[in-house]
Amino acid sequence: MTPILIFDLDGTLxxxxxxxxxxxxxLLQGEGLPTLSLETIRSFIGNGIPTLVDRMINATDLQPRDRTRLISAFLDDYQAHATDLxxxxPGVEATLTQLRKSGYVLAICTNKPQRPAEKIIEDLGLSHFFDALVGGDSLTTRKPDPAGLHYLQSSLGGGPVVYVGDSEVDAESAVNAGMPFALFSxxxxxxxxxxxxxTVVFSNFTDLPSLAENLLSAPA
Known part of the structure; x- marks a missing residue:
């Protein structure tokens, strides 16, 4: 069976x-509130946009009663500007090219909603590398529940899988799925x-192909 590499998106690819x-x-400026630092927002990333907004509510004077409206407003604005910055x-595109040439099946499992995730990889010229994508709203559960990883493994032929991610949520997802985890540091x-x-850790994407080869059966 063909080996599969499944990637997280934000903070990984x-x-x-x-x-x-x-x-x-x-969003905060539109509500008449002070903004938060880049490092603060970076610390809120990893569990999907609804959780990011929840953390913003907890950290500011945003009102919990407005949660649904705030999430919708954030998503609409973000989708319009998702690839501005x-x-x-570094090294992602070359590494994905090498992995595809080596015969790996590639997929994405992210807590970002599916359509925004698909648009981002399309706009960045990465969509042709991937055979499937599961977003945070694709199934009834999301990471760290392993359902998305299991769904991708099954739908892509059932071959051995390595999950590649950057966060505690990704690590927990891999543990729950019973899959080796390559941590992008x-x-x-x-x-x-x-x-x-x-299972392994890497800081440079050029190291990933050799790590994958060691973790999985070499592709034919």
Whole structure:
């Protein structure tokens, strides 16, 4: 069976923190409130936009009763500007090209809503690398529930999988799915690498193909 690499999106394949911060700033300004720092918004990333907005509510004078409206406003604004400042991490495109040439099936499992995630990878010229994408609203559950990872594995032929991500949520997802986890150390993790369960760790995408080859059966 063909081996599969499943990737997280934000903080793994793409550095989207600046666009998320810009959207958060516009939302707060529209509500007549002070903005939050880039580092604060970066610390809120990892569980999807509804959770990011929840954390903004907890950190500011935004009102919990407005949650549904705020999430909708954030999503509408973010989707209109999602690639203004966002870019793939260094080496991502070359690495994905190499992995595809080596015969791997590639997919994405993210807590970002599916349509915005699909549009971002399309706008960044990455969509042709991937055979499938599961977003935070694709199924009835989202990470760290393993359903998305299991769904992708099953729908892509049932081959052995490595999950590649950057965060505590990604690590927990891999543990729950019973899959090896490759931790990208340069993303949005909140804990030291030593405290995040992982099978391998890397800081440069050019190292990923050899790590994948060691973790999975070499493609034919």
């Amino acid at each position: 793409i550095d989207s923190a600046q666009d998320l911060h810009a959207a958060a700033s516009r 966002t870019a793939p991490y 340069e993303g949005y993790r909140k804990s030291p690498v030593s405290e995040i369960p992982h």
